[in-house]
Amino acid sequence: MGAVRDIAAQLHHFINSHPAAAQDGGNRCKAQFRLCSCIRRNGTILANSQLARCEQPIGWCLHQHAVRVVAEWRRNFRWSQWLLQVVHRSGGPLCCFHAFLSDFCNPGGHTMRYWQDLTTEDFTKLDPERTVALLPVGAIEQHGPHLPVSTDATIAEELTKRAATLVPDDVPLLVLPTQHIGKSTEHLQYPGTLTHTAENLMQSWMEIGDSVARSGIKKLVFFNAHGGQPQVMEMCCRELRIKHKMMTVGCAGWSFGPPPDSPVPADERRHGIHAGTVETSMMLYLRPDLVHMSKARNFSGLLQQMEASYKYLRVIGSTYMGWVSQDLHPDGCSGDASKATVEIGELYVKHTTSCLAQMLQEVSAYPLANIRDRADWSS
Numbered sequence: 422m423g424a425v426r427d428i429a430a431q432l433h434h435f436i437n438s439h440p441a442a443a444q445d446g447g448n449r450c451k452a453q454f455r456l457c458s459c460i461r462r463n464g465t466i467l468a469n470s471q472l473a474r475c476e477q478p479i480g481w482c483l484h485q486h487a488v489r490v491v492a493e494w495r496r497n498f499r500w501s502q503w504l505l506q507v508v509h510r511s512g513g514p515l516c517c518f519h520a521f522l523s524d525f526c527n528p529g530g531h532t533m534r535y536w537q538d539l540t541t542e543d544f545t546k547l548d549p550e551r552t553v554a555l556l557p558v559g560a561i562e563q564h565g566p567h568l569p570v571s572t573d574a575t576i577a578e579e580l581t582k583r584a585a586t587l588v589p590d591d592v593p594l595l596v597l598p599t600q601h602i603g604k605s606t607e608h609l610q611y612p613g614t615l616t617h618t619a620e621n622l623m624q625s626w627m628e629i630g631d632s633v634a635r636s637g638i639k640k641l642v643f644f645n646a647h648g649g650q651p652q653v654m655e656m657c658c659r660e661l662r663i664k665h666k667m668m669t670v671g672c673a674g675w676s677f678g679p680p681p682d683s684p685v686p687a688d689e690r691r692h693g694i695h696a697g698t699v700e701t702s703m704m705l706y707l708r709p710d711l712v713h714m715s716k717a718r719n720f721s722g723l724l725q726q727m728e729a730s731y732k733y734l735r736v737i738g739s740t741y742m743g744w745v746s747q748d749l750h751p752d753g754c755s756g757d758a759s760k761a762t763v764e765i766g767e768l769y770v771k772h773t774t775s776c777l778a779q780m781l782q783e784v785s786a787y788p789l790a791n792i793r794d795r796a797d798w799s800s
Protein backbone atom coordinates (compact mmCIF):
# COMPACT_ATOMS: atom_id res chain seq x y z
CA MET A 422 0.00 0.00 0.00
CA GLY A 423 2.92 2.33 0.64
CA ALA A 424 3.96 2.06 -2.99
CA VAL A 425 0.44 2.77 -4.18
CA ARG A 426 0.12 5.86 -1.99
CA ASP A 427 3.47 7.02 -3.24
CA ILE A 428 2.38 6.65 -6.85
CA ALA A 429 -0.81 8.56 -6.16
CA ALA A 430 1.14 11.35 -4.50
CA GLN A 431 3.63 11.57 -7.35
CA LEU A 432 0.87 11.55 -9.90
CA HIS A 433 -0.99 14.30 -8.09
CA HIS A 434 2.13 16.38 -7.70
CA PHE A 435 3.17 15.98 -11.29
CA ILE A 436 -0.17 16.84 -12.82
CA ASN A 437 -0.48 19.90 -10.59
CA SER A 438 3.00 21.16 -11.27
CA HIS A 439 3.27 20.47 -14.99
CA PRO A 440 2.55 23.55 -17.11
CA ALA A 441 0.75 21.51 -19.80
CA ALA A 442 -1.61 20.20 -17.18
CA ALA A 443 -2.62 23.68 -16.01
CA GLN A 444 -3.83 24.65 -19.50
CA ASP A 445 -6.20 21.75 -19.68
CA GLY A 446 -8.63 22.99 -17.09
CA GLY A 447 -11.55 21.15 -15.65
CA ASN A 448 -11.32 17.76 -17.25
CA ARG A 449 -7.79 17.19 -16.15
CA CYS A 450 -8.42 18.32 -12.60
CA LYS A 451 -11.40 16.07 -12.32
CA ALA A 452 -9.56 13.17 -13.87
CA GLN A 453 -6.49 13.34 -11.74
CA PHE A 454 -8.55 13.87 -8.63
CA ARG A 455 -10.64 10.80 -9.33
CA LEU A 456 -7.69 8.64 -10.23
CA CYS A 457 -5.78 9.67 -7.12
CA SER A 458 -8.72 9.13 -4.87
CA CYS A 459 -9.34 5.74 -6.43
CA ILE A 460 -5.80 4.64 -5.79
CA ARG A 461 -5.77 6.18 -2.36
CA ARG A 462 -9.02 4.73 -1.15
CA ASN A 463 -7.76 1.21 -1.45
CA GLY A 464 -4.95 -0.39 -3.44
CA THR A 465 -7.10 -3.34 -4.40
CA ILE A 466 -9.68 -1.06 -5.92
CA LEU A 467 -7.84 -1.27 -9.22
CA ALA A 468 -8.68 -4.95 -9.42
CA ASN A 469 -12.38 -4.68 -8.78
CA SER A 470 -15.41 -3.23 -10.40
CA GLN A 471 -15.24 0.14 -8.67
CA LEU A 472 -12.43 1.29 -10.88
CA ALA A 473 -14.07 -0.25 -13.91
CA ARG A 474 -17.13 1.88 -13.15
CA CYS A 475 -15.27 5.14 -12.82
CA GLU A 476 -12.35 4.43 -15.13
CA GLN A 477 -13.82 5.51 -18.43
CA PRO A 478 -13.59 9.29 -17.98
CA ILE A 479 -10.34 8.98 -16.10
CA GLY A 480 -8.73 6.83 -18.76
CA TRP A 481 -10.02 9.03 -21.52
CA CYS A 482 -8.88 12.31 -19.99
CA LEU A 483 -5.51 11.07 -18.93
CA HIS A 484 -4.91 9.38 -22.24
CA GLN A 485 -5.54 12.61 -24.13
CA HIS A 486 -3.11 14.52 -21.96
CA ALA A 487 -0.57 11.78 -21.70
CA VAL A 488 0.65 12.35 -25.21
CA ARG A 489 1.99 15.77 -24.37
CA VAL A 490 3.71 14.94 -21.13
CA VAL A 491 4.89 11.45 -21.84
CA ALA A 492 8.56 12.28 -22.31
CA GLU A 493 8.92 13.96 -18.98
CA TRP A 494 6.94 11.31 -17.18
CA ARG A 495 9.09 8.60 -18.56
CA ARG A 496 12.11 10.19 -17.05
CA ASN A 497 10.54 10.80 -13.67
CA PHE A 498 8.23 7.92 -13.19
CA ARG A 499 8.49 4.27 -12.28
CA TRP A 500 5.23 2.52 -11.61
CA SER A 501 5.35 -0.36 -9.21
CA GLN A 502 5.36 -3.79 -10.75
CA TRP A 503 2.31 -4.54 -8.66
CA LEU A 504 0.25 -1.80 -10.18
CA LEU A 505 1.36 -2.81 -13.64
CA GLN A 506 0.28 -6.39 -13.06
CA VAL A 507 -3.12 -5.45 -11.74
CA VAL A 508 -3.80 -3.17 -14.64
CA HIS A 509 -2.63 -5.71 -17.18
CA ARG A 510 -4.86 -8.36 -15.64
CA SER A 511 -7.91 -6.18 -15.68
CA GLY A 512 -8.40 -6.39 -19.44
CA GLY A 513 -11.35 -5.01 -21.35
CA PRO A 514 -12.95 -2.13 -19.51
CA LEU A 515 -9.58 -0.71 -18.60
CA CYS A 516 -8.28 -0.49 -22.14
CA CYS A 517 -7.86 3.27 -22.19
CA PHE A 518 -6.30 3.33 -18.81
CA HIS A 519 -4.10 0.43 -19.82
CA ALA A 520 -2.93 2.16 -22.98
CA PHE A 521 -2.11 5.20 -20.94
CA LEU A 522 -0.32 3.34 -18.20
CA SER A 523 1.63 1.06 -20.48
CA ASP A 524 3.26 4.16 -21.88
CA PHE A 525 4.61 5.03 -18.48
CA CYS A 526 5.02 1.57 -17.14
CA ASN A 527 7.42 0.83 -19.92
CA PRO A 528 10.12 -0.72 -17.78
CA GLY A 529 12.91 0.54 -19.94
CA GLY A 530 11.95 4.14 -19.18
CA HIS A 531 12.78 5.71 -22.54
CA THR A 532 13.24 2.29 -24.12
CA MET A 533 10.43 0.91 -26.24
CA ARG A 534 9.93 -2.77 -25.47
CA TYR A 535 7.01 -3.80 -27.68
CA TRP A 536 7.43 -4.27 -31.41
CA GLN A 537 3.98 -2.89 -32.20
CA ASP A 538 4.61 0.38 -30.33
CA LEU A 539 7.36 1.52 -32.72
CA THR A 540 6.83 3.55 -35.87
CA THR A 541 8.24 2.28 -39.15
CA GLU A 542 10.84 5.05 -38.89
CA ASP A 543 11.94 3.80 -35.46
CA PHE A 544 13.04 0.53 -37.04
CA THR A 545 15.55 2.29 -39.27
CA LYS A 546 17.39 3.55 -36.18
CA LEU A 547 17.88 0.17 -34.48
CA ASP A 548 21.33 -1.31 -34.06
CA PRO A 549 21.28 -4.70 -35.82
CA GLU A 550 24.30 -5.87 -33.86
CA ARG A 551 22.56 -5.53 -30.50
CA THR A 552 18.80 -5.52 -31.07
CA VAL A 553 16.93 -8.67 -30.05
CA ALA A 554 13.40 -9.55 -31.16
CA LEU A 555 11.61 -11.88 -28.74
CA LEU A 556 8.70 -14.00 -29.97
CA PRO A 557 6.49 -15.57 -27.27
CA VAL A 558 4.81 -18.73 -28.59
CA GLY A 559 2.07 -20.53 -26.67
CA ALA A 560 -0.91 -22.77 -27.30
CA ILE A 561 -4.66 -22.90 -26.77
CA GLU A 562 -5.32 -26.46 -25.72
CA GLN A 563 -7.02 -28.49 -23.03
CA HIS A 564 -5.27 -28.45 -19.67
CA GLY A 565 -7.48 -30.82 -17.70
CA PRO A 566 -10.55 -29.98 -15.65
CA HIS A 567 -8.80 -27.34 -13.53
CA LEU A 568 -6.92 -25.04 -15.94
CA PRO A 569 -8.07 -22.86 -18.85
CA VAL A 570 -7.19 -23.73 -22.44
CA SER A 571 -5.21 -20.47 -22.52
CA THR A 572 -2.62 -21.80 -20.02
CA ASP A 573 0.39 -22.03 -22.36
CA ALA A 574 -0.42 -18.77 -24.14
CA THR A 575 -0.76 -17.01 -20.78
CA ILE A 576 2.54 -18.40 -19.53
CA ALA A 577 4.35 -17.42 -22.75
CA GLU A 578 2.99 -13.88 -22.66
CA GLU A 579 3.36 -13.20 -18.96
CA LEU A 580 6.87 -14.61 -18.63
CA THR A 581 8.22 -12.67 -21.61
CA LYS A 582 6.56 -9.51 -20.34
CA ARG A 583 8.15 -9.97 -16.93
CA ALA A 584 11.56 -10.89 -18.36
CA ALA A 585 11.47 -7.71 -20.47
CA THR A 586 11.18 -5.64 -17.28
CA LEU A 587 14.42 -7.20 -16.01
CA VAL A 588 16.52 -6.41 -19.08
CA PRO A 589 18.57 -3.21 -18.58
CA ASP A 590 17.44 -0.08 -20.45
CA ASP A 591 20.49 0.00 -22.68
CA VAL A 592 19.86 -3.48 -24.11
CA PRO A 593 17.58 -3.07 -27.14
CA LEU A 594 14.85 -5.69 -26.86
CA LEU A 595 11.59 -5.80 -28.81
CA VAL A 596 8.87 -8.17 -27.68
CA LEU A 597 6.79 -9.36 -30.64
CA PRO A 598 3.05 -10.08 -30.35
CA THR A 599 2.40 -13.39 -28.58
CA GLN A 600 1.46 -16.25 -30.89
CA HIS A 601 -1.44 -17.73 -28.98
CA ILE A 602 -2.28 -20.72 -31.18
CA GLY A 603 0.39 -23.36 -31.66
CA LYS A 604 0.48 -27.00 -32.66
CA SER A 605 -1.67 -28.98 -30.24
CA THR A 606 -2.64 -32.03 -32.29
CA GLU A 607 -2.01 -34.31 -29.30
CA HIS A 608 -5.09 -32.77 -27.65
CA LEU A 609 -7.51 -33.04 -30.61
CA GLN A 610 -9.98 -35.25 -28.75
CA TYR A 611 -10.50 -32.64 -26.02
CA PRO A 612 -12.86 -29.73 -26.76
CA GLY A 613 -11.51 -26.20 -26.63
CA THR A 614 -8.23 -27.09 -28.29
CA LEU A 615 -7.28 -24.80 -31.18
CA THR A 616 -4.43 -25.92 -33.38
CA HIS A 617 -2.44 -25.37 -36.52
CA THR A 618 -0.86 -28.28 -38.33
CA ALA A 619 2.90 -28.50 -37.84
CA GLU A 620 3.35 -27.40 -41.47
CA ASN A 621 1.18 -24.29 -41.10
CA LEU A 622 2.72 -23.33 -37.79
CA MET A 623 6.18 -23.60 -39.25
CA GLN A 624 5.10 -21.53 -42.24
CA SER A 625 3.59 -18.89 -39.93
CA TRP A 626 6.67 -18.61 -37.68
CA MET A 627 8.94 -18.57 -40.74
CA GLU A 628 6.96 -15.65 -42.13
CA ILE A 629 7.29 -13.77 -38.83
CA GLY A 630 11.04 -14.47 -38.95
CA ASP A 631 11.14 -13.23 -42.57
CA SER A 632 9.40 -10.03 -41.45
CA VAL A 633 11.83 -9.52 -38.58
CA ALA A 634 14.76 -9.95 -40.97
CA ARG A 635 13.15 -7.58 -43.48
CA SER A 636 12.92 -4.95 -40.72
CA GLY A 637 16.70 -5.08 -40.39
CA ILE A 638 16.85 -7.11 -37.20
CA LYS A 639 19.33 -9.96 -37.15
CA LYS A 640 18.63 -11.56 -33.75
CA LEU A 641 15.44 -13.49 -33.00
CA VAL A 642 14.62 -15.45 -29.84
CA PHE A 643 11.62 -17.78 -29.56
CA PHE A 644 10.24 -18.31 -26.06
CA ASN A 645 7.99 -21.37 -26.10
CA ALA A 646 5.58 -22.44 -23.35
CA HIS A 647 4.13 -25.56 -24.98
CA GLY A 648 5.75 -29.00 -24.94
CA GLY A 649 4.17 -30.03 -28.24
CA GLN A 650 6.13 -27.69 -30.48
CA PRO A 651 9.84 -27.38 -29.61
CA GLN A 652 10.60 -29.39 -32.75
CA VAL A 653 8.82 -26.81 -34.92
CA MET A 654 10.68 -24.02 -33.13
CA GLU A 655 14.07 -25.67 -33.65
CA MET A 656 13.38 -26.26 -37.33
CA CYS A 657 12.38 -22.61 -37.77
CA CYS A 658 15.54 -21.48 -35.99
CA ARG A 659 17.75 -23.40 -38.38
CA GLU A 660 15.80 -22.50 -41.53
CA LEU A 661 15.78 -18.79 -40.63
CA ARG A 662 19.51 -18.95 -39.91
CA ILE A 663 20.09 -20.42 -43.36
CA LYS A 664 17.69 -18.11 -45.18
CA HIS A 665 18.66 -14.77 -43.60
CA LYS A 666 22.07 -15.40 -42.02
CA MET A 667 20.52 -14.24 -38.79
CA MET A 668 21.04 -15.37 -35.19
CA THR A 669 18.08 -17.43 -34.03
CA VAL A 670 17.64 -18.91 -30.56
CA GLY A 671 14.94 -21.24 -29.26
CA CYS A 672 14.17 -21.61 -25.57
CA ALA A 673 11.25 -22.68 -23.43
CA GLY A 674 9.77 -22.31 -19.99
CA TRP A 675 11.73 -25.38 -18.90
CA SER A 676 15.06 -24.48 -20.57
CA PHE A 677 16.56 -23.01 -17.42
CA GLY A 678 15.80 -25.92 -15.10
CA PRO A 679 13.98 -25.75 -11.77
CA PRO A 680 14.74 -22.98 -9.26
CA PRO A 681 17.67 -24.03 -7.03
CA ASP A 682 15.35 -24.23 -4.00
CA SER A 683 12.42 -25.89 -5.79
CA PRO A 684 10.17 -27.86 -3.42
CA VAL A 685 8.79 -29.92 -6.35
CA PRO A 686 10.00 -33.53 -6.02
CA ALA A 687 12.15 -35.01 -8.79
CA ASP A 688 9.52 -37.54 -9.89
CA GLU A 689 6.92 -34.80 -10.35
CA ARG A 690 9.46 -32.86 -12.40
CA ARG A 691 9.81 -35.91 -14.66
CA HIS A 692 6.13 -36.83 -14.83
CA GLY A 693 4.39 -33.48 -14.46
CA ILE A 694 4.55 -32.64 -18.14
CA HIS A 695 1.02 -31.35 -18.61
CA ALA A 696 -1.13 -29.45 -16.10
CA GLY A 697 0.82 -30.83 -13.12
CA THR A 698 2.29 -29.12 -10.06
CA VAL A 699 4.50 -26.58 -11.80
CA GLU A 700 2.13 -25.46 -14.54
CA THR A 701 -0.85 -25.26 -12.19
CA SER A 702 1.25 -23.32 -9.66
CA MET A 703 2.36 -20.83 -12.30
CA MET A 704 -1.25 -20.23 -13.26
CA LEU A 705 -2.17 -19.82 -9.57
CA TYR A 706 0.42 -17.07 -9.46
CA LEU A 707 -0.34 -15.48 -12.84
CA ARG A 708 -4.10 -15.92 -13.24
CA PRO A 709 -5.64 -17.30 -10.01
CA ASP A 710 -9.07 -16.26 -11.28
CA LEU A 711 -8.89 -18.96 -13.97
CA VAL A 712 -7.75 -21.90 -11.83
CA HIS A 713 -10.28 -24.38 -10.38
CA MET A 714 -8.31 -25.93 -7.54
CA SER A 715 -11.35 -27.95 -6.40
CA LYS A 716 -10.91 -29.98 -9.61
CA ALA A 717 -7.12 -30.30 -9.37
CA ARG A 718 -6.07 -33.90 -8.71
CA ASN A 719 -3.05 -36.13 -8.91
CA PHE A 720 -3.20 -37.10 -12.59
CA SER A 721 -0.88 -40.07 -12.25
CA GLY A 722 -0.84 -42.26 -15.36
CA LEU A 723 1.19 -43.74 -18.17
CA LEU A 724 4.49 -41.98 -17.44
CA GLN A 725 4.72 -43.52 -13.97
CA GLN A 726 3.63 -46.94 -15.25
CA MET A 727 6.28 -46.96 -17.97
CA GLU A 728 9.00 -46.06 -15.52
CA ALA A 729 7.94 -48.91 -13.23
CA SER A 730 7.66 -51.49 -16.03
CA TYR A 731 10.48 -50.82 -18.50
CA LYS A 732 14.16 -50.11 -18.36
CA TYR A 733 14.53 -48.11 -21.57
CA LEU A 734 11.10 -47.59 -23.05
CA ARG A 735 9.68 -44.17 -22.18
CA VAL A 736 6.88 -41.93 -23.47
CA ILE A 737 9.15 -38.91 -23.21
CA GLY A 738 12.74 -38.66 -22.03
CA SER A 739 15.53 -41.02 -23.09
CA THR A 740 13.28 -42.48 -25.80
CA TYR A 741 10.22 -40.98 -27.40
CA MET A 742 6.79 -42.37 -28.29
CA GLY A 743 4.34 -40.63 -30.60
CA TRP A 744 1.88 -40.05 -27.75
CA VAL A 745 -1.42 -38.21 -27.56
CA SER A 746 -2.87 -36.92 -24.32
CA GLN A 747 -5.56 -39.60 -23.91
CA ASP A 748 -2.72 -42.16 -23.81
CA LEU A 749 -1.40 -40.53 -20.66
CA HIS A 750 -4.53 -40.23 -18.54
CA PRO A 751 -8.28 -40.05 -19.22
CA ASP A 752 -8.23 -36.38 -18.20
CA GLY A 753 -5.43 -35.72 -20.69
CA CYS A 754 -3.04 -34.52 -17.96
CA SER A 755 0.17 -35.80 -16.42
CA GLY A 756 1.29 -34.59 -13.01
CA ASP A 757 0.08 -33.84 -9.52
CA ALA A 758 -1.99 -30.68 -9.78
CA SER A 759 -3.27 -31.08 -6.21
CA LYS A 760 0.13 -30.02 -4.82
CA ALA A 761 0.13 -26.71 -6.67
CA THR A 762 0.55 -23.53 -4.65
CA VAL A 763 0.90 -19.87 -5.48
CA GLU A 764 4.31 -19.85 -3.75
CA ILE A 765 5.67 -22.56 -6.06
CA GLY A 766 4.28 -20.61 -9.00
CA GLU A 767 6.00 -17.42 -7.89
CA LEU A 768 9.29 -19.26 -7.42
CA TYR A 769 9.18 -20.77 -10.93
CA VAL A 770 7.99 -17.60 -12.64
CA LYS A 771 10.69 -15.48 -10.99
CA HIS A 772 13.43 -18.03 -11.67
CA THR A 773 12.50 -18.51 -15.33
CA THR A 774 12.08 -14.80 -16.04
CA SER A 775 15.38 -13.86 -14.45
CA CYS A 776 17.22 -16.59 -16.42
CA LEU A 777 15.47 -15.54 -19.63
CA ALA A 778 16.36 -11.89 -19.04
CA GLN A 779 19.99 -12.85 -18.56
CA MET A 780 19.99 -14.97 -21.71
CA LEU A 781 18.48 -12.11 -23.72
CA GLN A 782 21.39 -9.94 -22.66
CA GLU A 783 23.77 -12.66 -23.78
CA VAL A 784 22.04 -12.80 -27.17
CA SER A 785 22.34 -9.01 -27.49
CA ALA A 786 26.06 -9.19 -26.73
CA TYR A 787 26.76 -12.17 -29.01
CA PRO A 788 28.83 -11.09 -32.05
CA LEU A 789 26.98 -11.37 -35.34
CA ALA A 790 30.39 -12.06 -36.87
CA ASN A 791 30.01 -15.58 -35.45
CA ILE A 792 27.14 -16.20 -37.88
CA ARG A 793 29.25 -17.16 -40.86
CA ASP A 794 29.28 -18.19 -44.42
CA ARG A 795 31.95 -20.73 -45.08
CA ALA A 796 33.93 -18.15 -47.03
CA ASP A 797 33.98 -15.81 -44.02
CA TRP A 798 36.63 -18.02 -42.41
CA SER A 799 39.12 -17.07 -45.09
CA SER A 800 38.35 -13.35 -45.24
Ligand SMILES: [Zn+2]
Nearest residue numbers: 572573696700
Ligand atom coordinates in the same frame (compact mmCIF):
# COMPACT_ATOMS: atom_id res chain seq x y z
ZN1 LIG B 1 0.74 -26.42 -20.84
